[in-house]
Amino acid sequence: MLKTVLLIMRRASLAQGLMAKVQDAPGLQLCYEPDYVNADVAIRSHLATGALLEVAEDGAQDIGFCLALCAWLREVTPHCRLMLMCPEGQAETVHRAIEAKRRGEIDDFVFYDVSLDYLAACLQSL
Numbered sequence: 001m002l003k004t005v006l007l008i009m010r011r012a013s014l015a016q017g018l019m020a021k022v023q024d025a026p027g028l029q030l031c032y033e034p035d036y037v038n039a040d041v042a043i044r045s046h047l048a049t050g051a052l053l054e055v056a057e058d059g060a061q062d063i064g065f066c067l068a069l070c071a072w073l074r075e076v077t078p079h080c081r082l083m084l085m086c087p088e089g090q091a092e093t094v095h096r097a098i099e100a101k102r103r104g105e106i107d108d109f110v111f112y113d114v115s116l117d118y119l120a121a122c123l124q125s126l
Helices: 012-022 036-046 065-074 093-102 116-125
Strands: 003-008 026-035 051-056 082-088 109-110
Touching: 003 036, 012 026, 012 036, 012 082, 026 036, 026 093, 036 051, 036 065, 036 082, 051 065, 065 093, 082 093, 082 116, 093 109, 109 116
Parallel strands: 003 026, 003 051, 051 082, 082 109
Antiparallel strands: none
16 A cells, blocks of 8 residues: 655755655655645645654744644644654754644654654654
């Protein structure tokens, strides 16, 4: 069975690198959506079972925005598992991601500095 994970992120180069890394992985397909506002539509159109949301270090897509988006996605796409990619150097962001996972608002989170291999493995298990 093919698992599709949607990459919702500003960093196109990271998305492209991940997609290249897993292109031959059996049973996993990655799709990229740079516009966070289109996340629910993209999840539905790709039949995604998981989504990785990049939490921006600055700008509009901060932890508050991403957690609000995850709450919305839980409502409208309840079958989709959610993972955040967070900056490890921002204590408040890390704390809020840990609490969100503990409360079941997200399924998991990783930090920016994880290796592509580790991230690919996390996405396969999402």
